[in-house]
Amino acid sequence: MEKWLKDILPIMDVEHDCILSKQGDITIAFKVQLPEIFTGSGDDFEAWHQGFIKAIRVLPKESVFHKQDWFFKSSYKPDTANNNASYLTKSSDRYFDGRPYLEHDCYIMLTKKASGRKPSSSVFSNLIRPTLVPEQTISAVVLQEFEDSAGQFQKILSDCGIHLSRLRNEEIISQRRRSGLIERYLFLADTPDKLLIKDLELKNGLKVGESHCQLYTLAGSDDLPALCGSRINYDKYSTDRTKFSIGFASHLGLLLPCNHIYNQFVVVGDAQATIKKFESKRLRLQSLAAYSRENAISRDAVNEFLNEAISLQRLPVKAHFNILAWSENKDELKEVKNLVTSAFAQMDATAKQETAGAAQIFWAGIPGNASDLPLNDTFDTFAEQACCFLNLETNYRSDPPGEGIRFCDRLSAKPVFVDLYDRPRKVGWSSNLGTLVCGTSGGGKSMTVNHILRTLYDQGAHCVVMDIGGSYRGLCELAKGYYFQYEEKSPIRFNPFYLPEGQTLDTEKKESLKSLLVALWKQEHEHFNRSEYVALSNSLQGYYRFLEQHKSVFPCFNSFYEYLQTHYTEELKSYNVKDRDFDLDNFLYVLMPFYKGGEFDYLLNAEDNLDLLNQSFVVIELDNIKDHPILMPVIVLSLVEMFISKMRKLQGQRKVLVIDEAWKAITKAGTAEFIKYAYKTFRKFNAIPIVITQELDDLISSPIVKDAIVANADIKILMDMRKFVNKFDKLQDVLGMSEKGKSILLSVNKDNREIFIDIGGQVTKVYKNELCPQEYYAYTTEGKERVKVLEYAQKYGSMEKGIAYLTQEMAS
Structure with missing residues (x-):
């Protein structure tokens, strides 16, 4: 027999943000923000569990706690509004478009039963008998x-840590172009934007529109697990030395890969009346115990229940849990059944498929109608045990695409954007921008940093990379940046004396040039006195005045050297400066190799690529000179000067300095103090220092890394560390990592391209660094692949075209 939904709908109205039922029940609904899956420790789950117990205990008697978790199959849709997106961004958007995942929404409905309301049952459901x-x-x-x-x-x-926001009238009932919570449930709409009325069929099973539904309940004490708790071990991510925690009911949530709604009901009655009822039942069973062993066992069970309720001050409640699963393809229902029963089995529970009472239980799941839950489908328990069956986890949350780095979640590899730098500082998770990247060879360090750099560059950052190994050449060419590499035929050339038009010699530039000249002149153990400092300052001041008066003179080391030989020599004579105060002849002799005709005359006399200040992507490959006693210090000091200049002059723009495996060579070059300075002061200038290392001993034994880098790096990105599981204690101590962080880090699997990110010790999470083919070939560090990429780039005229043809060829 057909009926109009409006005639039998148990909801009378929605007023003052409350749902009013036709039987007098009042319901307040909340949208819930749960903790993210795979991020909790055993202590976290216990805290969340106790939080729900305390919250349920404040509810008045004759009320119902109804938690509803919605899981819908969905597909990822990238934000394509930015028409100026880069080649790699557009490529990755196409690659991830349509990526399937399970969408999750969570709601809590608190219902106050009408006074004098008769207990509901399958026979007296308001689906069958509406009331006044x-x-x-x-x-x-x-x-x-x-x-x-x-x-x-x-x-x-x-x-x-579980945040609730009150649902308003317009979110509960449907509006002109948007379905409300009640209609979403009745018509199984995956999003509020889909407003479509469907038929409900209850005759031959439950059917909503084209969706065939199945209802599985956990509603009897015989079906419950022998033990329950706030958490269970997740073997997939556990190791011999660490146990990875997930919620006790997580297998009924995101780990159940089908369309389903997980309904959790806890009915709070009159505790004293409930205990009195059980006392009467115990006495009745006591008198019948002599006639049946079953009666004696039941008497003992009731007695234990009463003892626990009174001695431990437990709150007796009635509970019911069900899974409403559906599929538009009827042939898939068998697979859905297998998935659901397997999920219950993971909890050591037994699912019951409802048939006769499915309609009444479905009807009780309508938001605002929880009081109509048939009590014959509930079991008696305490709030502590009932809360073990609540789903406590949700999907990874994503920051806005324009503010974060794109990684993927662990569960379904859905893209999520992670703001590593701005939001953590705003909310107090981190106090600096220092970043440490650590992992074994082949663990994906350079790939990850390439990806971070590319994203920051696309967002407007200036990037400077000191590299050993050529890991950033592809990205540099894509960004049309400057790539400096020392080769005999084409050595690295700089010109620290060049000032872009409109700029003048400021104190910082002068100090940088003095540091460079001293490094060229003196060895580390040689003394540098006050008179020499003054002489160098005066020489630089005079040289730039000379340039202003002689516009035809090109600023470089050669012209500076010639200025010293002529004009400055005369100036020193006029002041009667002695050799013991400043030995100009010795200075000119030591610096002669850098003057034209000398061994290193190319180094400080570049005539092209001069404006490094405004070049937003610069890579210096140091592999060929990392052990050179002269070239290495000069080049490093030139880089330091260039980056500090960017840092102070490009106000409002983000600057990034990456030191990839080059930090050892840099500290040998006498710039250890610069690394300390960088990590302590960069944040004041919106600059990000990133240091990459692969040796575990580096973190433990090097005072530079330990005292300067680790101590001032609130962002730590670590790769697979399972090979160090037996000597992890020292690393854990240096990194200041908690036991929670340790168990999450040791769950990282490099075969799944996973990385561990720790933000200020407050957020510890594992992501997948999945790349589209175009990104992979732009970042690859594999020898053969890198050669092939460079060949295609040369063949087709640019790195972008080369990668495009290569990926097209590999896909065919």
Whole structure:
């Protein structure tokens, strides 16, 4: 027999952000923000579990806690609004477009039953027998008291990290172009934007529109697991020395890969009346115990229940849990059944497939109709045990695409954007921008940093990379940056004396040039006195005045050297400066190799690529000179001077300095103090220092890394560390990592391209660094692949075209 939904719908109205049922029940609904999956420790799960217990205990008697977790199959849709997106961004958007994942929404409904309301059952469901509205529904006092309890409930959960936001009228009932919560449930709409009315069929099974539904319940004490808790081990991510925690009911949530709704009901009655009822039952069973062993066993069970309730001050409740799963393809229902029963088995529980009572249980799941849950489908327990079956985890949350780095979540490899630098500082997770990247060879360090650099560059950052190994050449060419590499035929050339038009010699530039000249002149153990310092300052000041007067003179080391030989020599004579105060002849002799005709005359006399200040991507490959006693210090000092100039003059722009495996050579070159300076002061200038290392001993034994880098790097990106599991304690101590961080880090699997990110010790999470083919070939460090990429780039005229043809060829 057909009926119109409006005639049998148990909801009378939605007013003052409350759902009012036709039987007088009042319901307040919340949208819930749960913790992210795979990020909790055993202590976290216990805290969340206790939070729910405390929250349920503040609810008034004769109320119902109804938690509803919605899981819908969905597909990723990239944000394509930016028409100026880079080649790699567009390529990755195409690659991830349509990536399947499970969307999750969570709601909590708190229902106050109408006073004098008869207990519901499968026979007396309001699906079958609608009733009139009692007086409570229009009582302002009752509503205010219940709202006060709901406010306490919300505050308790918020204090333990589970955030609730009250649903408003327009979110509960449908609007002109948007479906509300009630209609979404009745028509199984995966998003509020889909407003489509569907037929409900209850005759031959439950059917909503084209969706064939199955209902599985956990509603009897015989079906429950022998033991339950706030967490269980997740063997996939555990090791011999660490146990990885997930929620006890997580297998009924995101780990159940089908369309489903997980309904969790906890009915809070009159505790004293419940205990009195069980006392009567115990006495009755006591008198019958002599006639049947079953009666004796039941008596003992009731007695244990009463003892626990009284001695431990437990709150007796009735509980019911069900999974509503569906598929538009009827042939898939067998697979869905296998998935659901297997998920229950992971908890050591037994699922019951409902047939006769499925319609009434489905009807009780309507937001605002929880009071109509058939009590014959509930079991008696305590709040502590009931809360073990609550789903406590949700999907990874994503920052806005324009503010974060694109990684993927662990579960379905759905793209999520991670803001490593701005948001963590705003919310207090981190206090600096220092970044440490550590992992074994082949673990994906350079790939990860390439990806971070490319994203920051696309967002407007200036990037400077000191590299040993050529890991950033492809990205540099794509960014049309400057790539400096020492070769005999084409050595590295700089010109630290060049000033772009409109700029003048400031104190910082002068100090940088003095440091460079001293490094060229003196060895580390040689003394540098005050008179020499003054003489160098005066020489630079005079040289730039000379340039202003002689516009035809090109600023470089050659012209500076000639200025010293002529004009400055005369100036020193006029001041009667002695050799012991400043030995100009010795200075000119030592620096002669850098003057034209000398061994290193190319080094400081570049005539092209001069404006490094405004060049937003610069890579210096140091592999061929890392052990050179002269070239290495000069080049490093030139780089340092260039980056500090960017840092101070490009105000409002982000600057990034990457030192990839070059930090050892740099510290040998006498710039250890610069690394310390970088990590301590860069944040003041919106600059990010990133240091990459692969040796575990580097972190433990090097005072530079330990005291300067690790101590001032709030962002730590670590790769697969399972090979160090037996000597992890020292590393854990140096990194200041908690036991929670340790168990999450040791779950990283490099075969899945996973990386571990720690932000200020407050957020520890594992992501997949999955790349599209175009990104992979732009970042690859594999020898044969890198050669092939460079060949294609040369053949087709640019790195972008080369990668495009190569990926097209590899896909065919």
